[in-house]
Amino acid sequence: MQRFLVVRFLQAVISLWAITLIVFALTHLTGSPVDALLPDDATPDQAERLIRHWGLDRPLHEQYLTFLGNALQGDFGESLKWRGRTAMGVVLERLPATIQLGTVAVLLSVVIAIPLGVVAAVNRDTTIDSTANVVALLGQSLPQFWLGIVMIWVFAVLLGWLPTSGRGGIEHMVLPAIAMASFQIAALTRLTRSAMLEVLDSEYIKLARLKGVPEWLVIWKHALRNAAIAPLTYFGILAGAILTGSVVIETVFAWPGTGLLAIDAIRGRDYPVVQAVVIFFAVVFLLANYLVDALYAYVDPRIRFA
Amino acid sequence: MATREAGLPPAAPAAAADAGASTRRRGWLRRYPVLPMVVLMAVLFVPALFSDWLAPHDPYQSYLRNRLQPPVFWGGTWEFVLGTDRLGRCVLSRIMYGARYALAISLVGIVLGAVIGTALGLIAGYLRGWTDIVAMRLVDISLALPSVLLALALAAAWGPSFQAVIIVVAFVLWAYFARQVRAEVLSLRERDFVARARVAGASNGRIIWRHIFPNVVNTVVVMATLQIGVVILLEASLSFLGIGVPRPTPAWGLLVADGRQLVVSAWWISMFPGVAILLTVLSVNLLGDWLRDRLDPKLRQV
Numbered sequence: 104m105q106r107f108l109v110v111r112f113l114q115a116v117i118s119l120w121a122i123t124l125i126v127f128a129l130t131h132l133t134g135s136p137v138d139a140l141l142p143d144d145a146t147p148d149q150a151e152r153l154i155r156h157w158g159l160d161r162p163l164h165e166q167y168l169t170f171l172g173n174a175l176q177g178d179f180g181e182s183l184k185w186r187g188r189t190a191m192g193v194v195l196e197r198l199p200a201t202i203q204l205g206t207v208a209v210l211l212s213v214v215i216a217i218p219l220g221v222v223a224a225v226n227r228d229t230t231i232d233s234t235a236n237v238v239a240l241l242g243q244s245l246p247q248f249w250l251g252i253v254m255i256w257v258f259a260v261l262l263g264w265l266p267t268s269g270r271g272g273i274e275h276m277v278l279p280a281i282a283m284a285s286f287q288i289a290a291l292t293r294l295t296r297s298a299m300l301e302v303l304d305s306e307y308i309k310l311a312r313l314k315g316v317p318e319w320l321v322i323w324k325h326a327l328r329n330a331a332i333a334p335l336t337y338f339g340i341l342a343g344a345i346l347t348g349s350v351v352i353e354t355v356f357a358w359p360g361t362g363l364l365a366i367d368a369i370r371g372r373d374y375p376v377v378q379a380v381v382i383f384f385a386v387v388f389l390l391a392n393y394l395v396d397a398l399y400a401y402v403d404p405r406i407r408f409a
Numbered sequence: 410m411a412t413r414e415a416g417l418p419p420a421a422p423a424a425a426a427d428a429g430a431s432t433r434r435r436g437w438l439r440r441y442p443v444l445p446m447v448v449l450m451a452v453l454f455v456p457a458l459f460s461d462w463l464a465p466h467d468p469y470q471s472y473l474r475n476r477l478q479p480p481v482f483w484g485g486t487w488e489f490v491l492g493t494d495r496l497g498r499c500v501l502s503r504i505m506y507g508a509r510y511a512l513a514i515s516l517v518g519i520v521l522g523a524v525i526g527t528a529l530g531l532i533a534g535y536l537r538g539w540t541d542i543v544a545m546r547l548v549d550i551s552l553a554l555p556s557v558l559l560a561l562a563l564a565a566a567w568g569p570s571f572q573a574v575i576i577v578v579a580f581v582l583w584a585y586f587a588r589q590v591r592a593e594v595l596s597l598r599e600r601d602f603v604a605r606a607r608v609a610g611a612s613n614g615r616i617i618w619r620h621i622f623p624n625v626v627n628t629v630v631v632m633a634t635l636q637i638g639v640v641i642l643l644e645a646s647l648s649f650l651g652i653g654v655p656r657p658t659p660a661w662g663l664l665v666a667d668g669r670q671l672v673v674s675a676w677w678i679s680m681f682p683g684v685a686i687l688l689t690v691l692s693v694n695l696l697g698d699w700l701r702d703r704l705d706p707k708l709r710q711v
Contacts, residue, residue, distance in 0.1 A: 114546065114549055114550070114553075115553070117546070117550060118549070118550040118553040118554065121550050121554075122554060122558070125559070125562060126562055129562045129563065129565065129566040130562075130565065130566055240691065240694060240695070241691070243638075243690075243694065244638065244642075244687055244690040244691040244694055245687055245690075246642055246645050246646065246649075246662075246665070246683060246686050246687070246690075247646070248645075248646060248649045248650075248662075248665065249645075249665055249679070249682075249683030249686065249687070252665065252668075252669060252672055252679050252683070253680070253683065255672060256672050256673075256676055256679075256680075260672065260673050343555050346555065346557075347555050347556070347557040347558075350557055350561075350650065351646055351649065351650060354649075354650060355669070365561055366650055366651070366652075368565075369561060369564050369565045369651075369652060370651070372565070374565065377561065377562070377565040380561070381558050381561055381562055384555065384557075384558055385554070385555075385558060388553065388554075388555050388558075389553055392553055
């Protein structure tokens, strides 16, 4: 187990390193970043001074090492768009909004998907099961951003029940959370259902029934506990999906989180912030995957020796 | 949709044992792919291939006097069946031409990802040793990188472009192909026909290409079909965000983005492209499920 954890950790570190390489390469090898900083009528002299100030005349690998060194300390320079604030500072400032939305979405997914999956598996091939399957299929086929727009149109414009965008109280969170959770609910339902189907067929369930354990206990305690392994390990992917989903959903609903920040930074050519956001997302993603791998290896010993 | 699923055996055996009237009734949609195929043809293939003849208008043509026309059933005219957008362009024509880009980008991206992934999977699975180890580490790294990250980074550097989207798609997909192909190669290489080929003096390359590859093609094709839905959604999301296909291409994601500000008054601009995406992806998913059930239940994933 130890060896597995160490190996996985090293892999995560290598992945992160690869990402820093990609991020650095993309922002430094495609035209001089100075162009974004200079006014149009800058003289070559001013351009040169700026280049030297930012250390852009140094050899590339030296620039990369400086970048890496700073990045490890969390220093991504100052934001170009939001004057006077550090790039990472801006990212961290917007983080709570995304976490808030993400948590609600995850809770929603779990509360809806797992019971739905269980019920679908237990009542297999009935109307309930078919409905659940249709819902799951739809959820995986809908474009999230379109769902968000349609929901805004129906619930905010036509019916006027909920606000159209922005951050605020619970009523502001309902639509974005549902839009964000739609795909996850679908995937999680399917996963729970197939896991439950498999477990319900096993010997110990038959034994429990023979012993006279009440059916609801058999399903919700014994079967679900064993079937829950697969959905639980899905949570790592969930974290990543929430992050990537946040970019789209926050754009649609103007929710001031890190996802919207990323898009704004790209539009504004704010390279330091883009770098900070990408690396931050990557760290969270890798961490979540690592935790999931560890959890799964703990639960299922076969994985450790794959 | 292609999640990292570690070894859940398919529920297929249980389903087969359960065959009865209820399964036959309930499962008909899964077993007769006629409906999804028809929908797919209507929404994706026919417009993509024949839009030059079928589309009522030029998708780039602005009819400035007819801006923001509603669809014909909402108070509009038959001239613009699904209405017009802010610049007076026909929504239906743009959707039809948009099918082209959806199809083209998915195909190119998937083929690229499949070719790279299959090649690497074949080599890694057959040769094993260091090649295998390095390749698998690369696969893990690639799977650990969320596609949106790469798209963001590319968009910041290049701006929206076709190449960027195709690269993102290929980058997202290749690892899944590589992993699956490698797994199959690992078992194939132990088979008798491979040993006989080796004894007969065939080189590694020849064995891989003439003996092993034809046996994995089936799986690769099924996988590729399953990915079309994912890819279309991915491309649509990227375009919607402005980091995918460049304007003024009538790609579906961009069409939805166009209508976003006007959803209060001119809802049709965002609505219909979204329906097109939904129908396409839904049909592809249904078809994919059917295909997979028929050909290769090994691939049963969430």
